[in-house]
Amino acid sequence: MEIVYSKISDFDDWLSLSREVEPLFGPMADESGFQEALKQAISLNTAFCIRTESDGTNKKLIAGVVISKDSNEILWLAVSQRYQRNGYGRKLIEFAINSLNTKEKINVQTFNDSVPEGKAARKLYMELGFKDIKDGGLNPAGIPTVIMQLNETEII
Numbered sequence: 001m002e003i004v005y006s007k008i009s010d011f012d013d014w015l016s017l018s019r020e021v022e023p024l025f026g027p028m029a030d031e032s033g034f035q036e037a038l039k040q041a042i043s044l045n046t047a048f049c050i051r052t053e054s055d056g057t058n059k060k061l062i063a064g065v066v067i068s069k070d071s072n073e074i075l076w077l078a079v080s081q082r083y084q085r086n087g088y089g090r091k092l093i094e095f096a097i098n099s100l101n102t103k104e105k106i107n108v109q110t111f112n113d114s115v116p117e118g119k120a121a122r123k124l125y126m127e128l129g130f131k132d133i134k135d136g137g138l139n140p141a142g143i144p145t146v147i148m149q150l151n152e153t154e155i156i
Helices: 008-025 032-043 088-099 116-127
Strands: 003-005 047-053 059-068 073-079 106-111 131-138 144-150
Touching: 003 088, 008 032, 008 047, 008 059, 008 073, 032 047, 047 088, 059 088, 073 088, 088 116, 106 116, 106 131, 116 144
Parallel strands: 073 106
Antiparallel strands: 003 047, 047 059, 059 073, 106 144, 131 144
C-alpha cells in the first residue's frame, strides 16, 4: 500500500469515491464548488490517495484524504466500502497528520457518536489521539457531526 500525491488524472476516480459516500457526506460529485476545491487540492499537493490494481494494469483510487495546511486540518477522508477495514484509513490519517504542522493542534470534522455508520471513523480518530472539542452541526447530508482535535502533545 503506497500513499501518493493525487494527480489530475485521478479526478474521475475521486468523483466516483465521493459519489459512494454522498449518502453520509451530502452532495459533492456534481457540485462545481466541490469539483473546484478538489482540483485545487490536487494542484496544491494536499490531496493524497491510495490506488490498487483494478484489472492488472490500471490502478484505481480506492481511498483518499484532503488536508489544509492553512487551517491545519483534515478536510476530507474516505475509503471505498469494498476496501474498508484493511488499515487504509489509518494509514491515510497518519500520513495526513505527518503532512500537517504537528507542533500545532490538528482538527477534523467527523460524525458524532450518535451515528452508527460513523463509529469506525470516530474510533480510529480516537485511537490516534483525537478528542471531541465541540459540536460540528449537521453536515450537508443532515448527519450530526463533531469537531475533533489532536493536541500537539498527543501527536504520535
